[in-house]
Amino acid sequence: MEKKSFFNKKKLKYGGTSIVFTCIIIAAVIVFNVLFTKVADNNAWIIDMTSSQLFTISDATHEVLKDVDEEIDIIFCQPLDTLSSNSAQNLIYQCALEYAREFDNVKIRELDILEKPQEAKKFESSSTSKLKTTHVIVASHNDPTRNRVFTYESFFAVSESTQEVAAFDGELRFTTAILQLLSDKPIAYFSINHGEATGSEAARPDLWTLFETAGYEVKTIDLSKEDFDAEAQVLVISDPQTDFIGYNPNSPDAVNEIAKIDKFLDNLGNLMVFVDPSTPELPELEGLLEEWGIRLEKGVIKDTTEGYDRDGLLLSADYPTDTVGSGLHSELRKYNTVPKTFVNYARPITVLWDVDGSSMTDSVSKRDASAVLTASSTATAYSTDNETTLELNGTLNLMTISRELQYINDQPHYSYVLVTGSTDFALDDYLHSKSYANSEILYSAMRFMGKETVPTNINHKEFTNESLTITTKAANNWTLFISVVVPSIVLCIGLVIQIRRRHL
Template sequence: MNKLKKLLKSNKLKYGTPAIVLTAIIVVIVIVLNVVLVFLDTVWPMTYDMTSNKLYEISDETKEYLKTLDTDVTITIVTPENKFNDTLVEIMKKYDSLSDHVTFRSLDIALNPQFAEKFKDETIYSNSIIIESDKRSKILNEYDLFLYITDETNTSGKNALKAEQKLTSSIMYVASDTIPKLAVISGHQEDEAARLESLAEYNSFIVEQVDLTKDELTDDYTMVVIVNPKKDFTPAELDKLDRYFDKGESGAMVFLSPAVPDLPNLEAYLREWGIAVNDDVVLEPRQFIMSQTNVVASFGDSKLFDSLANSTVMVPSSRSIERLFEKNDTHRTETILSSSRDSYSKSAEGDVTTNPGKVAGDPTGPFNLGVRSIKYLTNDQGQSINSAIYVIGSSGFCGADMIDASNLANIDALAIMLNSLKGQADLIYVAPKYYEDTLLSLNQSQVQTYFIAFVIAIPAVFMLIAFVVYHRRRHL
């Protein structure tokens, strides 16, 4: 009993009890705070993207589109969330949180046979992502949401994240009342455009081959592609093109490399739009990749490619293009791709590979490599329904090598052109976000702030606390 009384009156108990109580209170506060933060995070995700190019953030363009979305869209993965790619799950949840009309869920199709029955004619994998509305559906796989690159050891790895690009275009596809169609013109010994067709399908086009000698360009086509025809178009075919453009909100992408022979009818038709193609090849003494004919292009006076200002677009083996006028009563022309003022051109009939050097008499740049011509049109209500033609002096610009090159933005430029001609006001394009092996970028002011906070202030606080505790215990 005496020992107990002594213990109760001891300085250790007298000064130690508050410390124990304080410690217990702090532990309880930390636990409660942790529970509250976990709960809040489930309602309002509080992650912060510190990557330099905001890999995991949703763009303002997508956010604005989601605000206007009035069709219910469901994003379903058929694997438990904890077994799916964490980054993709987080991004899909952001879509859910940004719109009352988008729902993200994880569903076990083995336990939901009715759901599986809806897609019995489709192939669904464990990494599939199903995006659906009451209008239509689209099935993606995890690998669709990344760009991959193969290195010199033949090892393939993720090079860029294109989740937002793919998810947003898929939501627009399933929510849209109408789906745009693209006509790939055939019948003139055109080059194949398989990779460009795949890109169009990726951007929610329905792609069809059209032979103008027997087919019409019906009103549901919003885009035409012509790649390196070797035979000329007949007047009747050009009349069909004319009717197609005159309906409004119609576009065409025409690729004519130096190897294309003279096409008097087609060239005369393009001249009506203010565009003339020259029989030459453009070379660059400085702004090129591997070969002087692989021109690294500038973006001219058009604002079309403003979003690609810091990107590299290559125009291989291109002829030059003239703008016959800037503007008249019916048309307006713009340069969308150009070479530098140091560039020069040579006749397409010469051998530029063995004799690429500039000689006296070679025309000097800058040259137009890509031109857009816009035809002014209005509907009965006086609203603008302009049509447009893009003419590029290179067929390689839309080739697989250019589209698949991870260090080039040709795929982005083509997607922008495709989307700009769909005739829909709400179309957006989100470029892939490339992974970078870089350190966290901080300016000098931030470095000083973090140094003071983490190297001086926080250690000083702990040292002060330690000194107070040590001083008090010495006097117990």
């Protein structure tokens, strides 16, 4: 009987073929994964399944940048291949890549400042503003001197109460930076030397940062020594503790800060004032505000029925309609669920012109004042001196706005005075949450005051939940599919192949 060769046996033949075929499939899958990962990394292919859409550019950004054709460079001050080593800087990098993918005129570059210190100097505005590896530059490609420099920290919002990172501001930061490069930067001044809350140069208040984000060049001004720049658009007086210098009849030529503010407003400047129940009496400043139809009352507003804390000091503001001030939240009121604006520890503000809300200042100018935010009907104003109830008629105002209309060359022009009865209104906890509308109210005020490039509807991307937004049921179903269904399919295919082999 002739012996069959060992290598001619059917089992070995088909078994060997299966092993080779399996090895080829596994190798192909590995190669495909490596190539696909490489291509995905190079082309920034990302499916954003995060609840706050961290990596997605909103329609608002597409709208404001759709007509921009100037070439823009987003420059990282360290090699790009090192950015993925840290989750925070990688998040900024991925956001920048999304801009490069969505807008043909935006390019990503690296500038290794340790290797090329001379090239880095053209982005340094002064001898003291040295670039660091943790800086990101947004610059005009054709004119690098037009640039904005940001630290990694500036792309994130920190909770005032917990001091933890609360939100990602990448889209807001990149979009406003690009807009700033395309237009001249108006100046927003913060007054100083009256005990104001302007912070140190290393720790500016949240309101300061909000103006920078909106495209302003923000500076301090000591009105007892300095005059307004011609490019100044807004003066902010935040929590003053001493009064401003007014007219002195015994020394008519002495410095008059109130006169400077008055002239600034006459020249179409704008004023924002933030006070609270603890702010002392300021006769000169209060006298100026009364000329604009706004009076600061000595008291504190409490709402123990609808307030959001035990003492009734944290208030959810009502939005009045059909007034000049209602324009600051007209877009917010269009939402199906209207976001809340919170005002904490507020003093009442009275609009003096209670007939039609307006007053003629001269033959060509007219001022009108109205509420922007009001307390609910269950709120009560108490005296800060002895906790007795204040006899104030009508609704209690939390924020008011007054405007003056002037006709110049037959064209209407406005200047505005915004007064808020709470210094907490612009704290970080209220500005950096999509649940609150405080920042949107202030951005709207800036638009009223003439800064057209303030971005609209670009939200902070909150780190409320970094997990994929799928339900527990869906997660269990996927687990079942991967761990049971897929292996079962493979097993069935294997059984079919095995049965077919036995019948060959």
